[in-house]
Each structure stands twice: as C-alpha cells, then as structure tokens.
Amino acid sequence: MSYGKKIEWTEALSMGIGAIDDQHRTLIDLCNLLIEVVDNGDQEGVSESVLMVGEEYARGHLHFEEEMLRRAGFPEEESHAAGHRRFEVKFEEFAARYEVEPEGFDMKEVADFVLDWLYGHILKEDRKYADWFAERGGDVDLPDIGESLLGSDFGAVGDKQQ
Ligand SMILES: [Fe+2]
Numbered sequence: 001m002s003y004g005k006k007i008e009w010t011e012a013l014s015m016g017i018g019a020i021d022d023q024h025r026t027l028i029d030l031c032n033l034l035i036e037v038v039d040n041g042d043q044e045g046v047s048e049s050v051l052m053v054g055e056e057y058a059r060g061h062l063h064f065e066e067e068m069l070r071r072a073g074f075p076e077e078e079s080h081a082a083g084h085r086r087f088e089v090k091f092e093e094f095a096a097r098y099e100v101e102p103e104g105f106d107m108k109e110v111a112d113f114v115l116d117w118l119y120g121h122i123l124k125e126d127r128k129y130a131d132w133f134a135e136r137g138g139d140v141d142l143p144d145i146g147e148s149l150l151g152s153d154f155g156a157v158g159d160k161q162q
C-alpha cells in the first residue's frame with residue numbers, strides 16, 4: 001500500500017505559539033520520514049534510528065508542552081498529560097518489540113500510529129490549549145528545556161538511507 005502524499009504544514013496545524021509550531025513541524029518531518037520508509041519498502045537501515053529519535057523527540061515535546069500548561073494553570077492539563085502518556089507507552093512498546101524481533105517488525109504500524117496522533121491529538125487536544133491561550137491574550141510562559149531533548153533532526157535520520 002502506498003501512502004503517496006506527504007504531509008504539508010498548513011495554518012490549521014498552527015497553535016499560534018512559535019516554539020510549539022516548530023516542534024510540531026519536526027513531528028511532521030517524522031511522519032513524512034515514516035511515510036517514505038514505508039513507501040520505499042526499505043525499512044531495515046533506518047527503523048532503529050527512527051524509533052529511537054522518535055521516542056526521544058516525542059518525549060521532549062510532550063514534556064515541554066505539559067510544563068507550559070502547568071505554568072499557565074491550564075484547567076485540563078492532567079487529562080492532556082494522560083493523552084501524552086498513552087503516546088509514550090505505545091512508542092516504548094514499538095521500540096521494545098523492534099528490539100526483540102526486528103525482522104518481523106512493520107514500520108507501517110508506527111506510521112499509522114504517528115499519523116493518527118498528528119491528526120487526533122494535535123488538531124483536537126492541542127487545539128484546546130491554543131484556543132485557551134488565545135482567549136487570554138496569547139501570553140505564554142515557555143519552559144526552558146535543554147536542547148538535547150528537542151534537538152533531534154529527522155532530516156539527518158532520513159539521509160542515512162542513501
Ligand atoms: Fe503537541
């Protein structure tokens with residue numbers, strides 16, 4: 001099966017918070033890399049890096065967001081964070097399964113999951129806090145999180161394919 005088209009950034013995906021939009025753009029890069037890996041049918045060389053970088057990057061982004069919501073006193077912070085934990089648990093499960101049996105591992109499952117997350121979580125759940133901040137004048141106190149957590153570059157992972 002071919003996914004065909006890659007995901008492009010649109011205004012609908014913008015939360016109106018620069019740092020968050022940048023992090024979401026990187027998650028879109030991850031989705032596009034997964035789409036490419038699945039479409040090429042050549043997942044061996046990159047699967048491990050994609051899973052490792054994906055796990056690290058997602059964790060960095062999710063904690064950044066939660067800290068931002070805590071600082072602001074966003075009323076639904078707890079349920080938002082619970083949604084993030086579900087993402088982490090699933091990604092840890094993928095990584096663990098890959099470690100045990102890389103041969104039978106299907107990256108399409110990861111691609112489907114991340115795509116669902118992108119549209120289900122960002123467009124619905126993240127949108128809620130974006131609207132909440134906007135109603136309050138858009139003032140956001142951004143956490144200071146080390147570059148190491150959010151420094152992953154999916155372009156570099158993709159380049160390893162060549
Ligand atoms: Fe997010």
Ligand SMILES: [Fe+2]
Nearest residue numbers: 065121125126
């Ligand atoms: Fe979120």
